[in-house]
Amino acid sequence: MNKLIFQKSPIVTLSTNRFINVPVILKFEDTNLIEIVREDTFNYTTKIPIFHSDGTKLAVVTGNRPYPTEIGKTAGITVDKYKGLWVCKMGNQILFEMILQTGDSFKLSAELYAPEGYFVKCTDIITLQQIRMTEEALSIGELTMSGNTIQGVKTGIWMKRDGSCLIGVNS
Numbered sequence: 001m002n003k004l005i006f007q008k009s010p011i012v013t014l015s016t017n018r019f020i021n022v023p024v025i026l027k028f029e030d031t032n033l034i035e036i037v038r039e040d041t042f043n044y045t046t047k048i049p050i051f052h053s054d055g056t057k058l059a060v061v062t063g064n065r066p067y068p069t070e071i072g073k074t075a076g077i078t079v080d081k082y083k084g085l086w087v088c089k090m091g092n093q094i095l096f097e098m099i100l101q102t103g104d105s106f107k108l109s110a111e112l113y114a115p116e117g118y119f120v121k122c123t124d125i126i127t128l129q130q131i132r133m134t135e136e137a138l139s140i141g142e143l144t145m146s147g148n149t150i151q152g153v154k155t156g157i158w159m160k161r162d163g164s165c166l167i168g169v170n171s
Contacts, residue, residue, distance in 0.1 A: 010036045010044035015138035020151040027158045039063070050088070050096060059088055064100055140165050 012019045014034075019025050025034040025046075037047045045063035050072075052058050058072035059079070066088050068077040077095070080087045086098040132139040137146040141163065150156045155169040 012036060012046070015133045016136060016146050017138055018149045018151075019156045020149060022150055022153055022156045024155040025157065027155050029159070029161055037062070052090075058090070058095070061098065064098065066096070066098060140167075 010021065012022070012025055014025060023036050024032045025036065027033060031049070033048065035047050036044050039045045046061070048061040049057050050059040050061065050066070052075070056071055056075070057069050058075060058077050059066050059068045061067075064086075066079050066086050068079060068088075076090055078089050080089070084100045086100070088095045088097075137144050138157075139145075140157065140159075145167075150168050153168045153170050156167070158166040158169050160166075
């Protein structure tokens, strides 16, 4: 049987945890690392900034497409499109690869930095200081989250420089 489904708010699944109507999925200090933005009247998409080790924002991935910033262009960032793949380079160094899958889904593989030099490794496993994301669970320090729903808050996960984090924040 065919179904017609109307969706009023975006739903994002990250490591088996669902975020419903949560504009910022992951935040580090005052910088949104994964956020949901409205593309047009009906669609939502993800927005992920890409930083260099010195905190410079080199590119922004909106939906499943990377866009170099003006500073990134000045630094020599290039973005190449291949069949089912986007590759972002600075000189000969590959900063990240985005493998396109069916529809709007994608896999991002990168070794990048968050602001203030915090290293982010994003392959099948994403690690940001004490955050570890796999296909099975999301671990934050000693806390493991799997199969949870976080709904209707401003920020899903808010990481702090001191290693602490807040979950489900409305401020």
